[in-house]
Amino acid sequence: MLLEVRDLHVEFRTRDGIAKAVNGVSYGVDAGRTLAVLGESGSGKSVTAQTVMGILDVPPGRITGGEVLFEGRDLLKLKEEERRTVRGAEMAMIFQDALSSLNPVLTVGDQLAEMFTVHRGMSRRDARARAVELMDRVRIPGARERVKQYPHQFSGGMRQRIMIAMAMALEPKLIIADEPTTALDVTVQAQVMDLLADLQREYDMGLILITHDLGVVADVADEIAVMYAGRIVETAPVHEIYKAPAHPYTRGLLDSIPRLDQKGRELYAIKGLPPSLTAIPPGCAFHPRCPLARDVCRTDEPPLYQVGDTRGSACHFWRECLHD
């Protein structure tokens, strides 16, 4: 496995107490495959990704357990300078908000070229040529002229493609894309996802795609991990989960989205709200909202039960959910 996260725990010190943002997350992705991490806001998707990348804010954040194995090496045990060479060269990240992750006072050409001068020791001239190539590669028309422009002179979709170019620059083995198209319109989203999928195929990269959009997941993922309150509640190959979810939360999410092919009757709505991370309910964290909850759910935390050969569900009653 290219990347394997094992039993990761991360917490934050906050005014209201300790917020348990990540509570035993395990997931993995192979080269050339796409893992989608799905969950509502605050479920811990980004914190997990930041920990993998080594860019978590510490403090207030604190990693209290677990391993991040990249090609077998535990990244959490590396020194910061070793970490820095892994970052960018071996794995790179794409963020939702391209404008704030690009440097506003440098031209995009300079920012792209810097990747090559700093990490590869190239001359400025060669680096500059590579920058133009990269912009071409991510389908920015007129790359030769536009390398001299600043981030704010590009549209949202183009900025996101420039972010992709930055991430791709050193041909990393793994890309983590955190809601890369959430701020974009559907037609632009389609352009960007199309590009990302092409590049992934070409370079045989592993991709972790973080999103809350069940449609995007269905389009591009091989595997899914569904997060709730800092835990993985269900993992499965993409085709299986949409056919028959094995966790009540996944099932609720699938049933609560309006569909493009039919006009609606009343939507199913998961009742209540996600818990505060400073006071996660005991037992199964989903129990106050779960229509299948019973006494055992209020006391015993469900492990990730093995469901068939390829799936997992953190629900005591996954059989009932699956076959109902």
Place this chain on the structure above:
Amino acid sequence: MTEPILEVSGLVKHYPLTRGVLFKKQVGAVKAVDGVDFHLDAGETLGIVGESGCGKSTVAKMLVGLEQPTAGRIRYRGEDITRLSGKALKAVRRNIQMVFQDPYTSLNPRMTVGDIIGEAYEIHPEAAPKGDRRRRVRDLLDVVGLNPEYINRYPHQFSGGQRQRIGIARGLALRPEIIVADEPVSALDVSVQAQVINLMGRLQEEFHLSYVFIAHDLSIVRHISDRVGVMYLGRIVETGRDAEIYDHPTHPYTQALLSAVPVPDPEAREHRERIILAGDVPSPTNIPSGCRFRTRCFKARERCALEVPLLAVPAEFRGTRGPAAHDSACHFAEEIRVVPPETGREHGNGPG
């Protein structure tokens, strides 16, 4: 046919672009809305979809009087409200209320929920006698599914979905006939989105409301709308009943838009054709000649640069009575089905 409750024709909003500090000189205009026509029947929902910047919010603001149109008419029950002023205008305004997108910024953080919802009664004192207002506000909280005991709390003490309910309660305070909802669920998580959409559906029945529902999420718009208008760069380019637009679109932009929506069904991946549009939306200060969509259209020809296509039933469908016979502003309109009938599991009712 009964008269529509709202009828909009030739609606335009141009924001002047000026240069110079002392002597402002107009050098152009942002054509945010550039000739929009539609009607809204009593009790129905008209959905308006389109990409960012196409003018949806500007239309909404003109409907509720937050912006003054540059040109055009907005008729409420036959009367042009852009020409009213004073008392007469105020009386009409009561009947058209707005719900905003952002539940975080649209509520004053220093006011209690009771004051936020009751504020409308200060502006329109005739709507409720003073002694009765607290009770009305409590009722409204109850109607939108919030505990009436929360009346003295502040907005930050509520979640996003709860704040959106407060926004809806505020919109309902004056018992309007029309609610203009601008992206009312876009900022919400999936599970909470469903709660708010269902609430809006129930309120529509209970209070016989007519909705103008603006969103960029095409699935939500289909779910809630009876008719749909698709906007591009300040104009409606196609409009019709929900099935006409979603299952029988004839305008290339609508087709591209629909084909780009990811559907929650991995089986659809293989047999789905994507129309990937080239380039970006042009600036509203510099609208292309002829058909405004032509710079991105995969079907554009010479005629498209020369002649503005009108929003009408295209000639080739005029004789037919089929679902393709609806308004579409394209010289070369043709029907293409782009939304796959979903093959995944049936839409369920959740677990249990």
